[in-house]
């Protein structure tokens with residue numbers, strides 16, 4: 240018999256007690272008291288640690304794990320993760336300073352992103368952070384700024400591979416892209432460079448993000464090793480590091496399941512055996528949301544309830560301005576619901592009401608959950624959006640319409 244489609248993506252990563260959701264052992268009421276705020280993001284660091292442990296359980300040991308800070312740059316979280324990962328990937332000068340101030344060695348920090356400004360390149364050179372160079376002009380800028388500063392820039396080349404990530408997810412390689420240097424270009428260009436003018440580190444082969452298909456990821460890894468092999472051979476100086484990308488997704492929407500890491504790890508083990516000269520290099524996987532998204536909830540209080548032409552709307556003190564991605568306006572084509580529940584009424588013993596949950600913004604885009612059966616939603620209850628630990632406050636238009644910014648806490 241076919242299984243019924245689940246109503247939600249998994250949301251079983253937190254403990255609960257007497258129908259109350261617990262984040263780091265605290266009820267939502269207690270977190271509100273701790274913060275003196277009735278709308279917040281709360282991150283459970285034990286869930287982050289469990290994801291990291293799962294990574295190491297399945298991914299072969301020589302491959303290092305880096306955290307892409309853009310997914311969640313909340314400083315207490317990044318500080319906590321400092322000892323749990325082997326490096327940070329940053330996308331701006333601000334993220335770079337945050338990474339450095341955790342005490343992570345500069346040697347284990349890389350700075351990627353198109354259109355780096357001179358001040359950012361200078362800061363990376365001064366700090367000794369590796370620049371993931373995304374264009375030929377960016378390399379010549381880095382070299383001349385390095386000459387002015389009397390310090391060679393550390394450089395890796397971000398590669399726009401010819402292959403594409405298959406299946407769903409966000410493709411960031413293959414075809415014309417603003418990211419990285421096309422692999423065809425690199426094969427001509429690499430032999431022509433003056434490697435005395437910079438410290439060559441290696442290659443960054445990043446092909447995509449938010450992928451839940453094992454086959455697509457293993458195929459991308461297989462293609463990545465084949466490409467890395469050719470790039471290393473085409474480079475006249477030794478390669479030290481290959482960043483083999485990231486892309487591990489997490490389940491957000493009904494019907495999605497957690498990514499199985501075992502077959503991905505088995506494929507990587509086979510690739511390490513197939514390419515022993517690559518296995519001897521420093522190999523890195525960089526992950527953002529896979530490490531943090533499931534560890535976070537966004538909680539707001541229901542402050543009004545009304546019926547319009549037979550449909551019930553629950554209204555809260557939180558919305559799109561705090562959580563753009565949950566509203567469906569951060570990369571979704573058709574809006575789907577994140578997992579949402581009444582955080583103080585978990586379990587089966589409640590009457591369900593079909594509602595649409597909305598925020599305080601004067602736009603129909605401000606939807607927290609659409610036509611969802613929730614456990615007896617009442618004024619004062621906690622509406623909780625799960626899978627909210629990545630691309631939350633910093634990926635949201637917090638000043639839109641001038642409502643208060645959201646608070647965060649790590650527990």
Ligand SMILES: Cc1ncc(COP(=O)(O)O)c(C=O)c1O
Nearest residue numbers: 307310351448449485526527528
């Ligand atoms: C270069 C790079 N690294 C890492 C990431 C993080 O992706 P995710 O949070 O899906 O792991 C991105 C996402 O855009 C990226 O562009």
